[in-house]
Amino acid sequence: MKRILIFLFAAISLFSLTACEQDTAETPSPQNAAASSVPETESSPASNHAEPGQTTEHGLTLSDMVIRITSQGHTATFQLYDTAAAKELYEQLPLELELTNFRNAQWMFYPPERLNVTPQEAYHDGVKGELGYYAPWGNAFILYEDFYARDQMHRLGVGLTGIDNIANMSGSARVEAYDQAQISEETGMKISVQSNGNTVVFELNGSRAARELYEQLPLTIAVEDYGGIEKIFNPPEKLGISDTPLANAIIGSFGYYEPWNNVVMFYGYYGSASGLYELGKAVSGIEHIANMSGTIQISKMEDE
Numbered sequence: 001m002k003r004i005l006i007f008l009f010a011a012i013s014l015f016s017l018t019a020c021e022q023d024t025a026e027t028p029s030p031q032n033a034a035a036s037s038v039p040e041t042e043s044s045p046a047s048n049h050a051e052p053g054q055t056t057e058h059g060l061t062l063s064d065m066v067i068r069i070t071s072q073g074h075t076a077t078f079q080l081y082d083t084a085a086a087k088e089l090y091e092q093l094p095l096e097l098e099l100t101n102f103r104n105a106q107w108m109f110y111p112p113e114r115l116n117v118t119p120q121e122a123y124h125d126g127v128k129g130e131l132g133y134y135a136p137w138g139n140a141f142i143l144y145e146d147f148y149a150r151d152q153m154h155r156l157g158v159g160l161t162g163i164d165n166i167a168n169m170s171g172s173a174r175v176e177a178y179d180q181a182q183i184s185e186e187t188g189m190k191i192s193v194q195s196n197g198n199t200v201v202f203e204l205n206g207s208r209a210a211r212e213l214y215e216q217l218p219l220t221i222a223v224e225d226y227g228g229i230e231k232i233f234n235p236p237e238k239l240g241i242s243d244t245p246l247a248n249a250i251i252g253s254f255g256y257y258e259p260w261n262n263v264v265m266f267y268g269y270y271g272s273a274s275g276l277y278e279l280g281k282a283v284s285g286i287e288h289i290a291n292m293s294g295t296i297q298i299s300k301m302e303d304e
Contacts (some may be wrong), residue, residue: 017041059120060155065090067131067157068178069109069142071099076142076162077178078131085115085133089140093175099169105145107169114138116225121154127244129159129166143165147230161206164242189214190283190301193265195223195292200265200285201301202254207244208277209256212237213263218299223292231292232259242279252282252289265289 003176063082068075068088080086092111099107118272126149135139140156144166154225159166184271191214204210216235230249247255249270256263256277257303263279267290270276282289 010299031157036260051145062158065157066178067093067175068162069175071171072171074162074165074168076129076165076169078155078157078159079160080131080140081121081155083118083121083156085117085121085154088113088115089133089156089226090177094174096172098173099171099173100139101170102141103147104139105147106143107166107250108137108139108141108172109175110137110139115154115156117154121156125149125155129163130155131157131159158245164208182189189280191217191229191253191297191298192301193292193298195288195294195296197299198285198288198291200288200292201283202265203283204254205245205278207277207279208241208242209244209277210259213238213256213279218297220297221296223294225293226262226264229270230255231265231267231289232262233296235263241277244279246272247278248277249273249276249278252286253278254280254282256300265292 001281040240047230048287049177058107061082063080063086063183065080065082065086066077068077079091082200089111092113095109095111097109099109115133115135115138117133121133126143126147128143128146130143131140131273132143133156140158144163189206191202191204193202194198204214213235216237219235221233221235223231226232239256239258241258244256247253249255249264249266249272251266253266253270254264255266256279257273257275258277259275265282
């Protein structure tokens, strides 16, 4: 992958953050508050999905708390950060409440009790699939379009599944705690990668990109080493990324680098990068990833 993209992305992010800090002197009104700016970029999935206990690049740690929001038969799940505000929301569940649309980009709802937030949680990522909290109004919000992040909008969590369903929600909704193990059970997608007599099993996350890769299997394909931390291959057809979370790659992460159409299997720590999406994780044979070479065979587990 072109690591130069990371530095360019960081420079743009720093410039945007500085602009945000200069724009906080005026308190937003109901007409221009939470996520009210016109989207500046194309819709992208929620960022920084990681394993519980892993620290993301903005310094917050993701917890093992997962919630499910269901409305009009549409469901989305979110992984919460390990923050006081997220825990306070989780402790109020289950909730039956009404969704309010804001600027055709988000659904807002009001927890019965306000959440205690800290400056560290402010400046949400502003991306489709994000769960946040707007402190002045006391409302939580879920984004189905990208929006400019501004002060007093706090991170609560990131989307795991059903991100494309958010736009179709309306009216009444149920917000409840959700067992994270159920997500993997419901997707039911496991694949095996065989190389040099060894097998690595990956569990896919149910995102669009993961589903499209799964449908291309079985594959016999060349694998290459990249950077001394990852093995890569190019699937025959490019993968869609509309509801796919951005990756924060660790050892065993299974990802997709969209600019190059690379599927990536990590045997070293990498972190996050623009264009790097998460497909799943290794559940067995993780120690064999580093030794992959030549031609590999990738199969659905049901085909084994």
